[in-house]
Amino acid sequence: MSKRKLTRQQRWRIEKIQAERAKRAERVDARDGERLEAGEFGPERPGRVTAHFGRSLDVEAVDDSGERHRHRCHMRANMDGLVTGDRVVWRQANDDSGVVVARGERDSVLERPDARGQLKPVAANLDQILIVFAAEPEPHANLIDRYLVAAEATGIAPALVLNKVDLLPERGGELRDLLDRYEALGYPVVLASVKQQDGLDALHQRLTGRTSVFVGQSGVGKSSLIDRLLPDHALRIGALSEDSRKGTHTTTTAMLYHLPAGGELIDSPGIREFGLTHLDAEQVTAGFIEFHDYLGRCRFRDCRHREEPGCALLAAVERGDIHPQRFASYRRILASLESGGE
Numbered sequence: 001m002s003k004r005k006l007t008r009q010q011r012w013r014i015e016k017i018q019a020e021r022a023k024r025a026e027r028v029d030a031r032d033g034e035r036l037e038a039g040e041f042g043p044e045r046p047g048r049v050t051a052h053f054g055r056s057l058d059v060e061a062v063d064d065s066g067e068r069h070r071h072r073c074h075m076r077a078n079m080d081g082l083v084t085g086d087r088v089v090w091r092q093a094n095d096d097s098g099v100v101v102a103r104g105e106r107d108s109v110l111e112r113p114d115a116r117g118q119l120k121p122v123a124a125n126l127d128q129i130l131i132v133f134a135a136e137p138e139p140h141a142n143l144i145d146r147y148l149v150a151a152e153a154t155g156i157a158p159a160l161v162l163n164k165v166d167l168l169p170e171r172g173g174e175l176r177d178l179l180d181r182y183e184a185l186g187y188p189v190v191l192a193s194v195k196q197q198d199g200l201d202a203l204h205q206r207l208t209g210r211t212s213v214f215v216g217q218s219g220v221g222k223s224s225l226i227d228r229l230l231p232d233h234a235l236r237i238g239a240l241s242e243d244s245r246k247g248t249h250t251t252t253t254a255m256l257y258h259l260p261a262g263g264e265l266i267d268s269p270g271i272r273e274f275g276l277t278h279l280d281a282e283q284v285t286a287g288f289i290e291f292h293d294y295l296g297r298c299r300f301r302d303c304r305h306r307e308e309p310g311c312a313l314l315a316a317v318e319r320g321d322i323h324p325q326r327f328a329s330y331r332r333i334l335a336s337l338e339s340g341g342e
């Protein structure tokens with residue numbers, strides 16, 4: 001991303017706004033501290049972050065009657081970096097609001113570079129990254145590989161979703177062959193159609209009992225899928241705590257939704273355009289799961305798997321144990337990282 005030059009005046013204004021914000025946060029935190037001391041908050045309870053807005057969060061907890069309820073919470077000053085999906089310990093004030101006092105351990109975290117290019121967590125405790133592609137716009141194998149590599153680097157299990165199967169030729173055509181190859185590598189492949197009545201059964205099954213995100217190229221149907229999976233729009237808006245509904249930045253935060261049949265979806269525009277930036281060559285190599293058996297077996301320890309004699313990867317390609325198209329993708333991704341861009 002190109003660095004935008006700010007005028008001195010603009011910079012001064014931004015600094016001023018940031019200083020004011022920091023001061024306000026300090027005041028809120030001091031007040032929370034006093035109220036905690038004074039015993040104005042209830043006992044510690046477990047909860048899960050379902051949306052976040054600056055230093056405020058929505059925290060979902062199960063109340064005494066067994067129902068899920070969302071509470072607008074502050075986080076203490078020492079608690080930076082909470083994200084949607086985090087498990088937390090929080091205490092309720094005498095109204096509906098509360099304060100988060102601790103963060104639970106994370107099973108996984110999805111990160112994204114911020115405007116300055118630094119990696120920042122955007123969502124936590126995900127089980128599954130659903131990489132969506134479609135009959136149209138037609139996916140290139142290299143694009144699928146790029147998403148898979150990026151997903152593998154997060155440690156969160158990827159699955160492939162082919163949407164718009166209503167547009168495929170009867171026997172599935174080349175795309176079906178391509179998918180078979182990924183299935184043979186062990187990746188779950190799910191076929192879906194927003195247009196067809198029964199087109200989402202397999203997807204429902206994939207989603208049940210897991211916390212998932214949808215990622216993928218523009219136009220593949222991510223929004224359409226999410227709208228169908230969360231049919232009641234009121235249900236989506238209703239997923240925000242009452243205070244958050246009045247806020248203005250509801251469209252940019254990652255939100256956690258419950259699916260009617262169980263399972264959760266975490267979604268935000270920022271997550272959907274999840275990409276490959278910030279990976280190094282080693283992560284790219286590790287992102288090709290069928291290479292794992294051969295790594296460390298090349299004659300030279302620093303083998304770059306290009307034309308070195310005794311390269312175990314090249315030999316596997318030669319024997320047909322690694323698909324040449326996957327190996328070509330690997331090369332292309334490395335080359336694009338070396339040239340410093342997508």
Ligand SMILES: Nc1nc2c(ncn2[C@@H]2O[C@H](COP(=O)(O)OP(=O)(O)OP(=O)(O)O)[C@@H](O)[C@H]2O)c(=O)[nH]1
Pocket residue numbers: 163164165166167192193194195196216217218219220221222223224225272
């Ligand atoms: N034929 C067919 N069209 C679909 C299907 N699902 C979505 N579409 C259409 O594909 C187009 C793009 O869908 P979106 O849901 O906006 O795609 P998206 O992935 O959210 O795109 P971005 O918001 O740009 O990231 C729309 O015109 C949809 O109506 C499907 O299963 N079959």
Ligand SMILES: [Zn+2]
Pocket residue numbers: 298303304305306308310311312313314
């Ligand atoms: Zn090698």
